[in-house]
Amino acid sequence: MNKTVSINLGGFFFHIDEDAYQKLTRYFDAIKRSLTPDGKEEIMNDIEGRIAELLSEKLKNDKQVVSIREIDDIIAIMGQPEDYKIDEETTGSSSYSSSSQTYFAPGYTKTKKFYRDGDRGMIGGVCAGVAHYFRIDPLWVRIIFIITLFISFGTSIFVYLLLWILIPKAITTTEKLEMTGEPINITNIEKKVREEIDNISSKFQNVDYNKLGNDAKTGAERIGSGIGSVFLAIFKAISKVIGALITIFAAITLGSLIIFFFTVLFTSGIPGGPWHELMNIANYTETPLWILGLLFLITIGVPFFFLFLLGLKILIENPRPIGNTTKYTLLAIWLIAVAFSIYLGIRQATEVAYEGKTMQKEEILLTPRDTLNIKFRYDEYFAKSVDQNTDFRFVQDTTGTNLLYSNSVELYFMKTDAPTPYLQVEKVAEGGSISEARERAEKINYSFDLQGNNLTLDNCITTEVSNKFRNQKVKVYVYIPEGTIVNADKSIRHYHRSDYSLYIPYNDQDHLYKLVEDELKCLDCPFEGENGDSVDNDVVAHGHIMISEGNADINIKVTEKPKDTINK
Incomplete structure (x- = not known):
């Protein structure tokens, strides 16, 4: 039985058997010998970090010891030092082309991840990150953003701020390679580190690297960063308020729906209950009231449930998500309830057609x-x-x-x-x-x-x-x-x-x-006289003429057939 060794690799602790440990050590020694002194330590740190990530992905819950098989798989992905040829004379700041050879390990699939490019970005690096993802020049993305800024009357600023919040910034060498879609292996890690060192060396001479990486910014970048921070703080505050309002409104609605459903459920079967008579006379389809209450709860409640989750997502960072199975199950139940409600609605309408x-x-x-x-x-x-x-x-x-x-x-x-x-x-x-x-x-x-x-x-x-x-x-x-x-x-x-x-x-x-x-x-309705007083019409009815004159009423009997109406 091989001995096991505990190692700290890239900030992660692993248990590795002795044979695998010796092979991994020889692999690191070979990489170190192939590197020049400039940036060797940073390159090795990035390579160790990448190997630690790969080991974490390969280890299962039921297997905690790294064997030589896992080391062989990782070497196949990262490649041997002699497989690469780094072109030391490659120049130019473009990250979209390179004269160096690139080695793809067997089974490797070239993928990209969406990051903000803080190195090439002007304010937040969103446009530069989008440019990397779609493999276009950042200038075109910035031009498109400026055009949409005028077309949308400034509303695209909020879209930009939202992307700034949601999209992570590429910080490590691995993340920067994922951003550009390049394979994460020894040659690309070394090339990326050397590019960063060369860029810094060409701009700033005799400046400490760590200090430069943390403090060196142009005046425009400082102003942009300050403005961005203000906008970011305002947007976060507004989003928190909106999230709270959405959450409270959705929660109150859901609570009311649940109370209504259980009220109908427990009182619909009680003769003389508060809902029994009223609901039954309006229930043309004679569907049981508890089914109608359940349909109402589902068709209205499910959308408000997802609205409640949206409010929580805005209000709380990284809330515990519900699984896709739950989401799709609720969606299917909601669609069935909506279809059944439409059917009952049609039947309800035909009952009074x-x-x-x-x-x-x-x-x-x-x-x-x-x-x-x-x-x-x-x-x-x-x-x-x-x-x-x-x-x-x-x-x-x-x-x-x-x-x-x-x-x-x-x-x-x-x-x-x-x-x-x-x-x-x-x-x-x-x-x-x-x-x-x-x-x-x-x-x-x-x-x-x-x-x-x-x-x-x-x-x-x-x-x-x-x-x-x-x-x-x-x-x-x-x-x-x-x-x-x-x-x-x-x-x-x-x-x-x-x-x-x-x-x-x-x-x-x-x-x-x-x-x-x-x-x-x-015949006897009042009308307005010349002096504005109310005056009654003279009425002829069944052989009598009624005349109102002052305070006296005169009743004249007609012996001949009278005319319909006599007006004085």
Whole structure:
């Protein structure tokens, strides 16, 4: 059994067997002999760091000792010193071409990583990093950025700052090689280090390398770095506030959705519960309420859950991410819920797609000398006033039957060529088919009272809760011939829906109206006199002329057929 040795390589500790250790030592010695004194120590540090990274990737959880096999694999990737030829006379600052030979180890795939180039960059190195990634000159990237700066009215600055924050800077030699897409082996590490040394030596003579690397910047770079730091601090502060607002809003919404779902879940099955009756009458598809609540929770909650994660990502650096499996599972569940919700929505719409009605016709026995009196009444058990109106509500009658109560009653005056007036009552409802809608309309409870020339209409309708709310209503049509006089009680003002010509505007008190030339004309409504006082019209009705003069009312009986109206 071989002995194991503990070594510190590039800041990492490894357990390596003796044979592998000896081979790795010989490999390092061969590299050192191939290097010139200039930059040898830095090159060796970079090579050791790269080998340490490769060893960390190769070691599994169940294997903690480096064997000679792993060393052979790493040497195959890094290459032998004699495999490389470094061109010492290569000049030029471009990193896109080189006259040196490049060796690719077997199985090597040339890849790139996105970094900011702090060496060639002007402010942050974002444009230079983009140029490296797409293998173009940084000048073109900067020109494009300046153009977009004007086109976007300055908003591209925030994009630049965002990239500055998100994209790491290439610091080590390995990262710089990854940035340019070059193989990370001995020759490229040595070449990169020598380029940096040559660049520094050509610009600054007799200056310490470490001091130069940390402090040497041009005036423009210092100004740019200062401005960039200010913008970066402002952007970070704004982003934190936005992240906090997004997180709080999403969390409150998610909490409300969860509370709503469990409320529906635990109360939907309780008869008389707060959601039971209301949800059931509006549930045209008869889908269980807990399923509707679950669909609502998923379709609205999943987007807000991801919005919550986005807020956390902005607010907290490097939050613990959720796995791709969880993301794709939630996405699939959300798509299924949305599809099912659309299906139920279509079914819900088709349940009220058709209108059905029933009709009841009654002749009004009225002589030409009679006045048709119309008024509304209310049910004292359900309301306290004829003016009390509601679209629908739950009630119980005297027998304890649950009912839907509504004041959806509409009154229309219509002209007819028939010799006598008549009444037509239409009960209307909606349904998934005409026959279903008609059947539901037949179950509407509505009554009226017609005694001679007196018509009294109910101001409400009722139907059993089992019929559900399907826009049930009653339309009352009063057909009157030319010359008919109507006494409209003020109670009709909430229910009158006639067209303009047959509309009764003076409904704050009782008035007489006469159908003259397709129009209901008020016979006793006040109008403004010359001095602004309210003056009543003179009225001719059934052989009497009513004249108001001052405080005296004169009633003149006409023995001959009177004219319709006499105006003084």
